[in-house]
Amino acid sequence: MNGPDKQHIMNTYARYDLTLVSGEGCRVTDDRGGTYLDFGAGIAVSALGHGHPRLAEALAEQAKKLIHISNLYWNAPQAELARKLAENSGLDRVFFCNSGAEAVEGAMKLARRFGGARGRFEIIAMENSFHGRTFGAITATGQKKYQKGLEPLLPGVKHAVFNDIDSLRAAITPQTAAVLLEPIQGESGIRPAGREYLAQVARLCGDEGILFIADEVQCGCGRTGALFACQNYGVYPDVIVTAKGLAGGVPMGAILAREEVASAWGPGDHASTFGGGPLAAAAANVVIDELTGGVMENVRANGAYLMKKLVSISEKYPVVKEIRGMGFMLGMELDAPAREVVSRCMERGLLLIGAGERVLRFTPPLVAGAAEIDECAGILSGVLEAL
Numbered sequence: 001m002n003g004p005d006k007q008h009i010m011n012t013y014a015r016y017d018l019t020l021v022s023g024e025g026c027r028v029t030d031d032r033g034g035t036y037l038d039f040g041a042g043i044a045v046s047a048l049g050h051g052h053p054r055l056a057e058a059l060a061e062q063a064k065k066l067i068h069i070s071n072l073y074w075n076a077p078q079a080e081l082a083r084k085l086a087e088n089s090g091l092d093r094v095f096f097c098n099s100g101a102e103a104v105e106g107a108m109k110l111a112r113r114f115g116g117a118r119g120r121f122e123i124i125a126m127e128n129s130f131h132g133r134t135f136g137a138i139t140a141t142g143q144k145k146y147q148k149g150l151e152p153l154l155p156g157v158k159h160a161v162f163n164d165i166d167s168l169r170a171a172i173t174p175q176t177a178a179v180l181l182e183p184i185q186g187e188s189g190i191r192p193a194g195r196e197y198l199a200q201v202a203r204l205c206g207d208e209g210i211l212f213i214a215d216e217v218q219c220g221c222g223r224t225g226a227l228f229a230c231q232n233y234g235v236y237p238d239v240i241v242t243a244k245g246l247a248g249g250v251p252m253g254a255i256l257a258r259e260e261v262a263s264a265w266g267p268g269d270h271a272s273t274f275g276g277g278p279l280a281a282a283a284a285n286v287v288i289d290e291l292t293g294g295v296m297e298n299v300r301a302n303g304a305y306l307m308k309k310l311v312s313i314s315e316k317y318p319v320v321k322e323i324r325g326m327g328f329m330l331g332m333e334l335d336a337p338a339r340e341v342v343s344r345c346m347e348r349g350l351l352l353i354g355a356g357e358r359v360l361r362f363t364p365p366l367v368a369g370a371a372e373i374d375e376c377a378g379i380l381s382g383v384l385e386a387l
């Protein structure tokens, strides 16, 4: 983008020199008419891809009826969405908000409210985690680089080593209210929890009367081929937070909780002006219907196909160290800076994102098919060949 307008935007993002103006399916178009295969999906957000006809129509129809009413009144799309999320998660109640960080922040508040009556206030999060940029969420984030200059952070939050049950066991005290973790760590480099580890976390939390909160902001909403990543592991947290793909790109976050936990909140205890508004809820209802109506099957089938293609690339190019992840949330660890490869892929018409310094992240729209995966693999191979 040229011109003076952008000088009024705060300088908080290391943006690429690319202005996107439209999209269809897994493809986006820039302001010079260039097209790109979008395998980042706006950082794991655009679940149904771009310009999805049913999603666009639902938004247009709802916009003509009501965009916003506040939570002083009921709106039917919100209640319908809460029912669908409850039915598909096994949890009972939902609080709606507008972003991942807001959902994490709310879940931390809920854990303190629930545990407070029993003198429990501590929250144990994981090293190398990412939970968002609000004060509670950034305190839970186990990466110092995000916390620099913000001290003092929220008291009562500590960190254990991810995928190490002994480290978690050692961190627990009689004051521990909750364990907060990402079933698949996203921002730090697509690192899935081990099967046995996650089962042990759930068991330990259950035995100790500690809430198990899964941050599924990035790995939830169908991205791993199940509506929530924990379902792939057969574990059932007390609380799940999600956002990103939930409303297909319209801002929305959610906190899902068991009845007993949710009942720690009564009227006035938590709120969000825009949370669960009719417009975002109408979009999310379409997303959930599409996910449960066949899109998650696509993720399972084509996620396995993408994994196979990436593994075969890794066998050809020694710069690739490891392939990790599940469904359409895959990471390729490189022995080189990821940003350099991302830039070169962009020059050849493929949008990817990094995760940490040396991991390429593959989070395509959940509707991506074999032809698009072949195209992505072709471009990436060309870039690695020329590296």
Ligand SMILES: Cc1ncc(COP(=O)(O)O)c(C=O)c1O
Pocket (backbone or CB within 6 Å): 099, 100, 101, 102, 104, 130, 131, 132, 133, 182, 186, 187, 215, 216, 217, 218, 219, 243, 244
């Ligand atoms: C696991 C996880 N939690 C929370 C967040 C914060 O979400 P948001 O950027 O919507 O506040 C993110 C964002 O990347 C995330 O990956």
